[in-house]
Amino acid sequence: MNRPTTDRPGDQALPVKAHDRPAGADQAQEVPEIGLLSPLTIRGITLRNRIVMSPMCQYSAADGLASDWHLVHLGSRAVGGVALVMVEATAVTPDGRISPGDLGIWGEQHVEPLARIARFIHAQGAVAGIQLAHAGRKASRELPWKGGGCLKTPEVGGWTVVGPSPVPFAEGDPVPEPLDEAGIDRIVVAFEAAAHRALAAGFRLIEIHAAHGYLLHEFLSPLSNRRTDRYGGCLEHRMRLVLRVAERLRQVLPAEVPLFVRISATDWADGGWDIEQSVVLAKHLKELGVDLIDVSSGGLVPTARVPVGKGYQVPLGRRIRDETGIMTGAVGLITEPRHANEIVTGGDADLVFLARELLREPYWALKAQQELGAEASWPTPYGYAVRQRAK
Numbered sequence: 001m002n003r004p005t006t007d008r009p010g011d012q013a014l015p016v017k018a019h020d021r022p023a024g025a026d027q028a029q030e031v032p033e034i035g036l037l038s039p040l041t042i043r044g045i046t047l048r049n050r051i052v053m054s055p056m057c058q059y060s061a062a063d064g065l066a067s068d069w070h071l072v073h074l075g076s077r078a079v080g081g082v083a084l085v086m087v088e089a090t091a092v093t094p095d096g097r098i099s100p101g102d103l104g105i106w107g108e109q110h111v112e113p114l115a116r117i118a119r120f121i122h123a124q125g126a127v128a129g130i131q132l133a134h135a136g137r138k139a140s141r142e143l144p145w146k147g148g149g150c151l152k153t154p155e156v157g158g159w160t161v162v163g164p165s166p167v168p169f170a171e172g173d174p175v176p177e178p179l180d181e182a183g184i185d186r187i188v189v190a191f192e193a194a195a196h197r198a199l200a201a202g203f204r205l206i207e208i209h210a211a212h213g214y215l216l217h218e219f220l221s222p223l224s225n226r227r228t229d230r231y232g233g234c235l236e237h238r239m240r241l242v243l244r245v246a247e248r249l250r251q252v253l254p255a256e257v258p259l260f261v262r263i264s265a266t267d268w269a270d271g272g273w274d275i276e277q278s279v280v281l282a283k284h285l286k287e288l289g290v291d292l293i294d295v296s297s298g299g300l301v302p303t304a305r306v307p308v309g310k311g312y313q314v315p316l317g318r319r320i321r322d323e324t325g326i327m328t329g330a331v332g333l334i335t336e337p338r339h340a341n342e343i344v345t346g347g348d349a350d351l352v353f354l355a356r357e358l359l360r361e362p363y364w365a366l367k368a369q370q371e372l373g374a375e376a377s378w379p380t381p382y383g384y385a386v387r388q389r390a391k
């Protein structure tokens, strides 16, 4: 088979596997296999491959403002060949920050520094996405490298944390102030305003952070949501806030802009949020026009028993993909190109999100291209030089 090599944007085709053949296709006939290096079009954007830089808080912002650090951190991975660069959890309100160092998007002042980053990412042939977030009861914390403890009072730089119910994350943590209906409405409005600003900054994709024990996840899980109003109790009530945010954002976003939602598919804790509920949620999100579920897990309670291991969250996403037909992203301890490729070729997920491995190796995607038999799509100023040295 003729394997095209590319300069960016990537457009590689690899040999086909049976399950990817269109129904009725001649077995002998070659159709391009969908693999890690295959492009993917979602609404108005085309990703050059299936490799995503997973959102990763840098805790390196002042007053929520993106800095040169964020430009280089995110820009390097765009240079390194990933298709989608997801900006870290970016707080829709100041009290929605995990730490004082979180990125924010609650004011107009945040737009231009983010726009600079989005422009650079797009100039590299990658797509810039941004994760919009509210940390809920897990807000107001020290920087992780300073211990990550709760900042309990304004004197030490802390603030009041909010949540669905007065249930702290861990014993001794601040008790969150329960949001009333007006407070919930303000959260929805804050996500909407943040989405407008993200568009103004030039982002072409938005992800709602509804995972890892932050505010939207706190509403989903019976372990953190003890409400008896229309936002708590039965599954339909617990899903209401996430669905409201997703619905509002879908209304605000132009048709060509994809909307992703990151969820924790299970709390890994008895009586908590689980995969069955996640499937129901994914069905609703799909109906609202959400394009992809980015399937993570855990983070809601410190007592969770998480079976951490290579690709341990992949089966959760597979189930959501199989039972709802929505696209999914796989994330968590995926480090090897061949494993990542198998996740896509085997139909476990449509995209592969990498976090820590991209910190270790910003050019992971270029190396993956080589390992999978394609030519690395070096950026132009590097490509000719790297190829010359190879001669």
Ligand SMILES: Cc1cc2nc3c(=O)[nH]c(=O)nc-3n(C[C@H](O)[C@H](O)[C@H](O)COP(=O)(O)O)c2cc1C
Residues within 6 Å of the ligand: 054, 055, 056, 057, 058, 088, 089, 131, 209, 211, 212, 262, 296, 331, 332, 333, 334, 353, 354, 355, 356, 357
């Ligand atoms: C430094 C760091 C910061 C993170 N920040 C975020 C974040 O902002 N939003 C999010 O959804 N997940 C965040 N995560 C989780 C990652 O996106 C990812 O889901 C997790 O690290 C598992 O993937 P990995 O095994 O490839 O690292 C973070 C992880 C790390 C290591």
